[in-house]
Amino acid sequence: MRVPKQERQQLLVTLLKEDPFLTDEDIARHFSVSIQTVRLDRLECHIPELRERLKSVASQQMLGTVKSMQAEEIFGEIIDVELDDKAISIFDVQDVHVFKRNGIARGHHLFAQANSLAVAVLDDDLALTVRSSLHFQKPVRAGDRVVSRATVRKETLKNKSTVVDVLSTVESDPVFSGEFQMYRTTKKGG
Numbered sequence: 001m002r003v004p005k006q007e008r009q010q011l012l013v014t015l016l017k018e019d020p021f022l023t024d025e026d027i028a029r030h031f032s033v034s035i036q037t038v039r040l041d042r043l044e045c046h047i048p049e050l051r052e053r054l055k056s057v058a059s060q061q062m063l064g065t066v067k068s069m070q071a072e073e074i075f076g077e078i079i080d081v082e083l084d085d086k087a088i089s090i091f092d093v094q095d096v097h098v099f100k101r102n103g104i105a106r107g108h109h110l111f112a113q114a115n116s117l118a119v120a121v122l123d124d125d126l127a128l129t130v131r132s133s134l135h136f137q138k139p140v141r142a143g144d145r146v147v148s149r150a151t152v153r154k155e156t157l158k159n160k161s162t163v164v165d166v167l168s169t170v171e172s173d174p175v176f177s178g179e180f181q182m183y184r185t186t187k188k189g190g
Helices: 005-018 024-031 036-043 048-060 107-120
Strands: 075-082 086-092 127-136 144-157 162-168 174-183
Touching: 005 024, 005 036, 024 036, 024 162, 024 174, 086 107, 107 127, 107 162, 107 174, 144 174
Parallel strands: none
Antiparallel strands: 075 086, 086 144, 127 174, 144 162, 162 174
């Protein structure tokens, strides 16, 4: 059943507030319309394309927030961060990130995204990875958008270390998970 244009556009605005990661393709599937229809709806609603939306949100939220690293040191784009609690980043896999013979993303790129997110989420001037436990669950390919979510565990370990769990997904399917034990200069947590 097709939704009338005006109603669809109102639903589009609500949908993007709930999930800013949606691509035009995701939205087209959601409303059972063409990608061109989604682009026209976005244009009429003055909603920029995904990359511009995320850059705008990221620059507003990141301004002066991350302490443990410089913006140019971060692998992927951090689009949301609540220091010492949680953070989200995205990484668009391109041809340069994959093996030529099979098109699968090289693991160090997924690790780099997760590790830099684990560092960035900590409210500290210095945060370093002490140990990590990684699990690659599903191959990632060129064209995939990897969304990583970091969660800081509330307990603090000995020697000022904190554990950060990271889960990376492509279209809501888990592709990578990691547990990062992080050294920090100040002791936080319980």
